[in-house]
Amino acid sequence: MRVSMLRLELIKSFLLAAVSTILLFLSGVAIPIVGVLMIPLVPQPALAFGLKWGRGHGAVLVALVAFLLALFGGKELALGYSLLALMVLLLLFSFGRDWPIEAVVAGTAGGMLLVASAVLGYFFGSFTLMQRVLRATLTENLEISVKVYEKVGFSGESLEMLRERAPQIIDVVLRIMPALAFMAFVTVILINLFFLYRRFPHQHASFVAAGDMREWKSPEPLVWCFILAGFSLFLPAGEWLKSLALNLFLIVAVFYFLQGLAIVAYYFHHKNVPYFLRSLAYVLIVFEQLFTLFVVGLGLFDLWGDFRRLKKKDLNPSQAS
Structure with missing residues (x-):
């Protein structure tokens, strides 16, 4: 009797997670603008189901969803979901192994980036063709954005400046595309870990090494990657090496941004800052460039400043005194 009840609960949870995943994904694809906000939540039902019922059941769930999307929605929909399905599989694989959160996040995002690069390389056949298609897509999207800004009422001078600088903007975006993709993957992963x-x-x-996230800090050797990547930008090297260094520099900066964010959250918590002010500060940090750079600097210099006095906590009483 007990086995039958457990089996029935498993089937109900499986169907609910599958339906929720499909609805979230289709809503994210079909609903303009607002739908994009639903895309990061697509892996959540499968992750929660896999965490509760095991990795194997979670893998079966994402495979079934991908199959149904391919069957009824076409290869494009299934391919779009497959990257999120890969994220689910990589996270479920890493859960329960007592890995630190930076290993879980970086490993999953890195795996997604490698697979996405391989798939794009396979479909386009050459880097030149892929770059040409991406450039055309970005140019088209930028033109659409300019038209929207024009209708909203932006000044003609600002729009003209945007049109003039469009080629340079597109060149920069294409150059740092791997870092931008990595940042996007990290954001989606952290959103899902937050909800879990x-x-x-x-x-x-049961899914990451225990610890207060407000006391998180990036591995200390990471600073050498940051310094070497930054130094390489000024070397008289080829463009490919400079692009590699720039992407590595930005990827490492993501981790120092997260460390800076942890420091901010630490003091907000210990000083009992009202939630309204916290929300306002986080909005400024995300959308205001100066605040973003300040938080990155905070995370970087925490290596020497130890702003949360974490090193002192790790000492025994005689050492601390």
Whole structure:
């Protein structure tokens, strides 16, 4: 009797997670602008299901969803979902191994970036063709944005400046595309981990190494990657090497941004800052460039400044004194 009840609960959870995943994904694809906000939530039902019922069941779930999307929606929809499905599989694989959160996030985002690059390379056949198609797509999207800004009422001078600088903007975006993709993957992964933390408050240790996220810090050797990548930008080297260094520099900067964000959250928590002011500060950090750079600097110089006094906490009483 007990086995039958468990099996029935498993089937119900499986169907609910599958339907939720499909609805979230189709809503994200079909609904303009607002739908994009739903895309990061697409992996959540499968992750929660896999965390509760095991990796194998989670893998079957994402495989079934991909098959149904391919069957009824076409290869394009299935291919679009496959990257999120890969994220689910990589996260489920990393859960329960007592890995630190930076290893889980970086490993998953890195795996997604490698697979996405391989798939794009396979479909386009050459880097030149892929760059040409991406350039055309970005140019078209930029033109659409300019038309929208024109209708909203932006000044003609600003729009003309945007049109003039469009080729340079597109060149920069294409150059840092790997870093931008990595940042996007990290954001989606962290959003899903945040919701898993909320849904399973007593199971944190079952998917990442336990610890207060407000006390998180990036691995200390990472600073050498940051310094070497930054130094390489000024070397008289080829464009490909400079592009590689720039992308590595930006990817490492993501981790120092997250460390800076952890420092901000640490002091907000310990100083009991009202939630309204916290929300306002986070909005400024995300959307205001100066605040973003300040948080990156905060994370970087925490290596020497130890702004949360974490090193002192790790000492025994005689050492601390």
